[in-house]
Structures are given as structure tokens and as C-alpha cells.
Amino acid sequence: MAGRVIKDDQPRVYFDCNKCPAFCCSIYERVGVTKRDINRLAKHFGVTPDEARERYTADWEGERVLKRVKDVIFEKTCAFLDQKTRGCTIYHARPEVCRSYPNRSRCAYYDLLRFERIQQGDESVVPQVKITFHDVEEEVVDNADGPERIYEWGEKER
Ligand code: SF4
Numbered sequence: 702m703a704g705r706v707i708k709d710d711q712p713r714v715y716f717d718c719n720k721c722p723a724f725c726c727s728i729y730e731r732v733g734v735t736k737r738d739i740n741r742l743a744k745h746f747g748v749t750p751d752e753a754r755e756r757y758t759a760d761w762e763g764e765r766v767l768k769r770v771k772d773v774i775f776e777k778t779c780a781f782l783d784q785k786t787r788g789c790t791i792y793h794a795r796p797e798v799c800r801s802y803p804n805r806s807r808c809a810y811y812d813l814l815r816f817e818r819i820q821q822g823d824e825s826v827v828p829q830v831k832i833t834f835h836d837v838e839e840e841v842v843d844n845a846d847g848p849e850r851i852y853e854w855g856e857k858e859r
């Protein structure tokens with residue numbers, strides 16, 4: 702996530718976090734943390750794991766996540782994002798999920814950023830993205846013209 706340094710010996714990637722407004726730190730409703738992540742935060746801030754849990758994380762439907770705050774670009778962002786530089790303020794203590802993201806050579810949000818900046822002819826534009834997940838079930842029903850694929854929207858967002 703934001704602030705990542707790409708070293709020469711790492712596999713080639715086609716995104717540059719230093720030129721990105723940190724979609725990944727902002728557009729997901731939750732950045733999950735494990736016990737180990739909380740311990741790392743506690744060590745970083747010199748507090749107990751219980752204090753770190755209380756101060757820096759919140760409950761999101763039973764899951765422990767990093768706290769979020771209002772953002773200057775997106776609706777909300779991670780409390781640890783520097784909103785001016787768009788870099789992570791706890792880079793060496795960031796959770797595991799931030800370290801591995803996006804876990805592939807391309808980042809879809811960086812591609813989107815590049816695409817829209819070219820489309821709009823404006824290198825300062827930031828496409829507004831909000832991502833949420835919704836279950837959908839596929840069902841095949843028989844009708845007069847033969848089998849048809851339909852989709853049942855689940856009630857639960859996740
Ligand atoms: S959205 Fe992609 S390019 Fe932007 S900071 Fe996150 S990982 Fe880097």
C-alpha cells in the first residue's frame with residue numbers, strides 16, 4: 702500500500718504507489734488486523750497490545766479493523782495515512798495485509814488512475830471509487846426459449 706518502496710531485486714511491477722493517492726488505504730471499508738498486527742502496532746507506539754487494540758482498531762461486524770477517519774480526497778481513509786503526502790505514517794509497523802497488497806504485478810486502481818487521467822486529459826484528476834461487496838447467486842431456470850441464467854441478489858453486503 703502507499704509508501705511502498707520498490708527495490709531492484711523485486712519482481713517487476715506496473716504501478717507506482719508514490720504517484721497514487723492511496724486508493725487501497727481509502728476505498729475499502731475495512732483493513733483487517735490480526736493479533737500479530739496489533740502486537741506490532743503496540744511495539745511501534747510503545748503501548749500494551751490492549752491499548753493498541755483500543756486506540757488504533759475498531760470492531761467491524763466482529764472483525765478487528767484499523768480505524769478510519771474523514772479524508773480530503775475520498776470519503777474516508779485509514780487513520781494512519783498522511784493525507785497530504787498520501788503515504789503510510791506507520792510504514793514499518795503496518796499490518797500484514799498492507800504489506801502484501803495488491804499481491805500481483807498490476808494494481809487495478811493504479812491502472813484506473815492512469816486510464817482516467819489520459820481519458821480526461823488531466824494529470825491531477827482522481828477518479829472517485831468506493832468498493833463494497835455483495836453476494837449474488839446464479840440460478841438456471843427453464844423457460845419457453847430454453848434454459849436461462851438468472852441472478853439472485855443476496856441481502857447481505859460484505
Ligand atoms: S492503490 Fe495500488 S498503486 Fe495505489 S497505493 Fe495502493 S497498491 Fe499502490
Ligand code: SF4
Binds near residue numbers: 781789791
Ligand atoms: S496502515 Fe498504512 S498502508 Fe495500511 S491502510 Fe493504513 S495507511 Fe495504508
